[in-house]
Amino acid sequence: MSVLLIAKTLGLFFITAIAEIIGCYLPYLWLKKDGSAWLLIPAAISLAVFAWLLTLHPAESGRVYAAYGGVYVVTALLWLKAVEGASLSTYDAVGAAFTLTGMAIIAVGWNH
Structure with a gap:
């Protein structure tokens, strides 16, 4: 897998994750934080974009979903840190490193 393909894939995974998180966070604001029900409209759009973005990845869907999970x-x-202002722990960092390692192992196997 070329460096350019890796960078494109990681970028696409990141954008996909943002779309999914927004699609889930907005209903959370509505349900738990007294947000407007109008938040459900951009949430639905964001989740539709998320689903569409998953189709743009360069491998079979099961592998894409598995690798995407790490990102x-x-x-x-x-x-969590940027939007909700929470502090991240060493456990968060170690767990994230493990999930990215797993994602990388899966992604390397896409061409084999």
Whole structure:
């Protein structure tokens, strides 16, 4: 797998994760934080974009979902810190490193 393909795939995974997180976070705001029901409209759009983005990845869907999970975990932790203001722990960092390692192992096997 070329460096360019790796960079494109990671970028696409990151954008996909953001779309999924937004699609889930907005209903959370509505249900738990007294947000407007109007938040459900951009949430639905975001989840539709998320599903579409998954179709753009360069491997079979099962492998894509498995590898995507690693990037999703890291993105969710970054969201937790940036949007929700939570502190991340050493356990978060170690767990994220393990999930990215697993993602990399799966992604390397895409061409084999």
